[in-house]
Amino acid sequence: MKAKSKGAKRRHAIPEDALRQEPAPGGEELGKCLRRKEKRNNEGQKSPSRPAKLPWGGSKDRRLRRLESNERERQRMHKLNAAFQALREVIPHVRAENKLSKIETLTLAKNYIKSLTSTILRMSNGHIPAAEAPGAGSRSKLYEHYQQHCGEDDDPAGQLQKYSTQIHSFRQGS
DNA sequence: TAGGCCATCTGGTCCT
DNA sequence: AGGACCAGATGGCCTA
Numbered sequence: 001m002k003a004k005s006k007g008a009k010r011r012h013a014i015p016e017d018a019l020r021q022e023p024a025p026g027g028e029e030l031g032k033c034l035r036r037k038e039k040r041n042n043e044g045q046k047s048p049s050r051p052a053k054l055p056w057g058g059s060k061d062r063r064l065r066r067l068e069s070n071e072r073e074r075q076r077m078h079k080l081n082a083a084f085q086a087l088r089e090v091i092p093h094v095r096a097e098n099k100l101s102k103i104e105t106l107t108l109a110k111n112y113i114k115s116l117t118s119t120i121l122r123m124s125n126g127h128i129p130a131a132e133a134p135g136a137g138s139r140s141k142l143y144e145h146y147q148q149h150c151g152e153d154d155d156p157a158g159q160l161q162k163y164s165t166q167i168h169s170f171r172q173g174s
Numbered sequence: 175t176a177g178g179c180c181a182t183c184t185g186g187t188c189c190t
Numbered sequence: 191a192g193g194a195c196c197a198g199a200t201g202g203c204c205t206a
Binding site for chain 1: 178179180181182183184185
């Protein structure tokens with residue numbers, strides 16, 4: 001994969017002032033958005049059911065709400081990215097210099113969980129102590145869950161190998 | 175230069 | 191009603 005040493009992020013959050021002022025005449029961000037929207041509106045409407053709405057065409061109040069909504073969306077995405085970062089940090093063998101992409105992180109995490117699950121099952125012969133409590137079935141919930149999601153023919157012993165192979169391939173790709 | 179990845183904007187829909 | 195969530199669109203940055 002590639003090194004993601006992006007410099008200063010391209011876009012900047014719209015300053016607080018923008019929430020209270022008319023859009024700056026030369027406001028780059030706003031300008032870009034307008035251009036994009038214009039382009040989109042000029043290209044045939046993809047969803048005829050959607051009435052074509054003019055960018056910032058509403059009232060000042062509508063524009064203000066849009067900007068606030070953008071800010072919330074930004075914050076939401078930042079939280080999502082923080083969660084991705086936290087996930088990267090608990091997956092072993094993450095390359096130190098090259099950040100895993102989101103898709104890599106999810107794929108690796110999935111296989112890591114699978115490999116851990118198969119390891120636990122192997123070590124406990126399919127019987128988790130907690131599941132042996134009165135009222136619990138003879139097969140652990142973990143085992144049932146594993147069978148349900150991994151399938152009977154998905155060799156549990158192969159999960160670790162699969163995970164290791166994947167880590168290796170990610171490393172090679174970097 | 176093409177392709178991958180990402181941040182951001184945006185409008186629709188769902189939920190509280 | 192307003193916020194959260196989602197998916198599509200767009201453009202910037204980076205590497206091969």
